[in-house]
Amino acid sequence: MSSGLALHSEPAxxxxxxxxxxxHHFGLLIEDMENELGEAWGDLGFDEARDFIHALDNGTxxxxxxxxxxxxxxxxxxxxxxxxxxxxxxxxxxxxxxxLSTAGLRELLRLGADDFVPYPLAEGALHDAIDKIRRAKxxxxxPVAELPAAPPTVATGQRMDGNSAIFAVQNLAGGTGATTLAxxxxxxxxxxxxxxxxxxxxxxxxxxxGSVATYLDLSRRDIVLELLQDATTMDVDxxxxxxxxxxxxxxxxxxxxxxxxxxxIGPDEVNAVIDLASQSFDxxxxxxxxxxxxxxxxxxxxxxxxxxxxxxDLRSAQNAMRFITACKSEDLPMEKLHFVLNRAxxxxxxxxxxxMKKMADSLGVSFSTHLPEGGKPVMQAGDNGEPxxxxxxxxxxxxxxxxxxxxxxxxxxxxxxAKG
Numbered sequence: 001m002s003s004g005l006a007l008h009s010e011p012a013x014x015x016x017x018x019x020x021x022x023x024h025h026f027g028l029l030i031e032d033m034e035n036e037l038g039e040a041w042g043d044l045g046f047d048e049a050r051d052f053i054h055a056l057d058n059g060t061x062x063x064x065x066x067x068x069x070x071x072x073x074x075x076x077x078x079x080x081x082x083x084x085x086x087x088x089x090x091x092x093x094x095x096x097x098x099x100l101s102t103a104g105l106r107e108l109l110r111l112g113a114d115d116f117v118p119y120p121l122a123e124g125a126l127h128d129a130i131d132k133i134r135r136a137k138x139x140x141x142x143p144v145a146e147l148p149a150a151p152p153t154v155a156t157g158q159r160m161d162g163n164s165a166i167f168a169v170q171n172l173a174g175g176t177g178a179t180t181l182a183x184x185x186x187x188x189x190x191x192x193x194x195x196x197x198x199x200x201x202x203x204x205x206x207x208x209x210g211s212v213a214t215y216l217d218l219s220r221r222d223i224v225l226e227l228l229q230d231a232t233t234m235d236v237d238x239x240x241x242x243x244x245x246x247x248x249x250x251x252x253x254x255x256x257x258x259x260x261x262x263x264x265i266g267p268d269e270v271n272a273v274i275d276l277a278s279q280s281f282d283x284x285x286x287x288x289x290x291x292x293x294x295x296x297x298x299x300x301x302x303x304x305x306x307x308x309x310x311x312x313d314l315r316s317a318q319n320a321m322r323f324i325t326a327c328k329s330e331d332l333p334m335e336k337l338h339f340v341l342n343r344a345x346x347x348x349x350x351x352x353x354x355x356m357k358k359m360a361d362s363l364g365v366s367f368s369t370h371l372p373e374g375g376k377p378v379m380q381a382g383d384n385g386e387p388x389x390x391x392x393x394x395x396x397x398x399x400x401x402x403x404x405x406x407x408x409x410x411x412x413x414x415x416x417x418a419k420g
Contacts, residue, residue: 014347016041019049019082020067020096021075026119029067029096032126039399042347046078052348053085063092063133065126067119068108070099076107083111092133096121164278165412168303170288170296172319176309177342177371179206180378182287183215184401187387189283190250192409198282201243203253203273205299206289207262210255216246217385218254225256228265231272239276247390253277262289267298274302283412292326300332305408307369309340312355320363337365344370369404372396 016037020026023043033041044052049064064086068079086093095116097105109116114133117125167185171178186202204212207228213220223242227234243251253273277284286299300306308323310316320339327334339360344367345352360366374388374397381391388398 015062018043018065026067028121061091065094067096073104080111166284166303168286169307172310173316178309186285188405200283201277201281203286204255213254215382218244220254220257231269262293267295270295270298306336338368340369341367342371343373
């Protein structure tokens with residue numbers, strides 16, 4: 001199938017930050033920030049805020065919410081440095097004082113805070129302060145209001161019209177989250193539309209070390225080995241008999257129960273299995289082996305998008321360079337490759353972001369998706385045989401995968417509508 005799907009998935013841009021010594025003391029502020037900005041905000045301490053702001057370009061942040069308690073009055077000098085840094089970058093400052101003395105409040109306002117909202121926050125108070133700042137920064141009245149920049153879009157071909165979309169995932173180094181991404185991507189896509197959910201199938205092509213069955217607590221069927229060997233003569237009914245379904249929603253083609261050679265199948269068999277899956281489902285997600293085999297090219301040519309997971313380390317960089325070189329030497333479709341950075345640096349990790357930029361520049365690629373560290377809940381979900389949506393629905397990794405799949409699904413629907 002020709003590829004018509006191009007992905008541009010980036011984390012939501014950070015437009016504001018809370019700055020405090022102990023943000024957990026300001027629960028109402030956290031709640032209101034989430035209501036106003038969703039995930040487009042971060043949290044910083046006094047010292048890291050000053051350094052972080054100095055490293056920003058002008059216009060990067062709209063405002064900081066500077067939360068100061070009575071206990072912080074001894075640090076007014078450091079807090080003042082944060083305000084000065086913000087003003088030097090044209091960042092508005094909303095002061096959130098709690099039990100602050102009159103002298104302390106007056107000093108911070110004198111340094112240049114744009115507004116202040118006493119804590120505990122009254123209902124709607126933060127919203128009004130943000131609105132006031134945005135109106136103050138708005139350009140002079142014009143006949144037509146200036147529209148905000150459009151978010152990254154996903155260009156698409158014709159999908160959801162009988163032609164299956166195919167997404168493959170391969171890791172460039174062990175432990176970089178390829179199977180976690182494949183499993184959770186498939187599960188989220190299967191739930192992308194509550195009224196009319198697409199049919200999704202997950203294929204585990206890592207014949208020797210595939211762990212999709214483990215991640216979903218599924219049994220491996222003996223018929224899988226038979227189907228792989230006779231794939232070119234198998235029909236759709238035979239293919240469906242080899243599938244094991246997770247929670248009545250996600251059919252999975254697991255690896256065989258026994259370890260088998262990667263060359264047990266060739267391009268013809270792989271094409272045949274993909275054909276059978278494509279005839280039966282709207283979306284096919286493939287978990288690939290890390291090793292490049294003679295049919296890697298087959299899957300890359302068939303896939304609409306080919307996700308490659310890696311981390312900020314030397315082994316990932318070296319393996320990525322080898323993979324890119326191999327693809328270029330064989331004239332394979334590089335535009336299908338999308339590099340997914342696992343355990344991506346957080347917003348305030350300036351050193352990590354610098355390393356990320358250098359790595360991308362040295363490889364000549366961009367990281368289309370940044371997956372945050374999900375912590376122990378991710379490992380526990382895999383051990384318990386559950387997708388993150390079931391085991392840790394608020395986990396930051398799950399949220400980022402949801403953004404990715406939401407963009408993919410909307411693109412597919414838009415493409416199908418355009419054709420219709």
